[in-house]
Amino acid sequence: MDKSKLRNKSLIIRRDLENKVVKSNIIVNKILNEKYFNNAHIIGLYYPLKDEVDIKQLIDVAIKENKVVCLPRVINDKEMCFIKISSFSELEIGSFNIYEPKYNQNNVIDKSLIELFIIPGLCFDESYNRLGYGRGYYDRYLINTKGYKIGVTFKELFFKKDTIIAGLTDIKMDKIIKD
Numbered sequence: 001m002d003k004s005k006l007r008n009k010s011l012i013i014r015r016d017l018e019n020k021v022v023k024s025n026i027i028v029n030k031i032l033n034e035k036y037f038n039n040a041h042i043i044g045l046y047y048p049l050k051d052e053v054d055i056k057q058l059i060d061v062a063i064k065e066n067k068v069v070c071l072p073r074v075i076n077d078k079e080m081c082f083i084k085i086s087s088f089s090e091l092e093i094g095s096f097n098i099y100e101p102k103y104n105q106n107n108v109i110d111k112s113l114i115e116l117f118i119i120p121g122l123c124f125d126e127s128y129n130r131l132g133y134g135r136g137y138y139d140r141y142l143i144n145t146k147g148y149k150i151g152v153t154f155k156e157l158f159f160k161k162d163t164i165i166a167g168l169t170d171i172k173m174d175k176i177i178k179d
Helices: 003-016 020-032 035-039 056-064 137-142
Strands: 042-044 068-074 080-085 091-093 099-101 116-119 123-125 148-153 175-178
Touching: 020 035, 020 056, 020 148, 020 175, 056 068, 068 099, 068 137, 080 099, 080 137, 123 148
Parallel strands: 042 068, 042 116, 116 148, 148 175
Antiparallel strands: 068 080, 091 099
């Protein structure tokens, strides 16, 4: 299935899923028990869209544990950066109607310092491939990063090996956590 069809199929599956709050809590609890989360000091997270895995609770825990929490901010039509936050009050509606950190150059975290990334996607497969929204922000950002990459998804959006046809610029995850 080509990426466009798989994207549309995944959006429908995700929109129609029930119990997303319960499923998100299961995923968050799994991450909290991950050695990669517990050992990481600087973590790249994301603020969830309406139907995405809701990790706001994970952001809260990481802040309370005095981890350096950074969220993505779109800079232009090709680039994003991760900016350190210490509370949700530091967010504003940004690109694509997504909550992003307010831009503060002093709080931009060098991507080489981020030890763990928790990454959203429309779907993932058993080959550790990720399908996003098609703009390529994460794939461009994650090139040459050392941080461990965990994709998060609902089990209904986790497909068989090589379902997602990965291109040369697509970045694979190191692990995928689902409910």
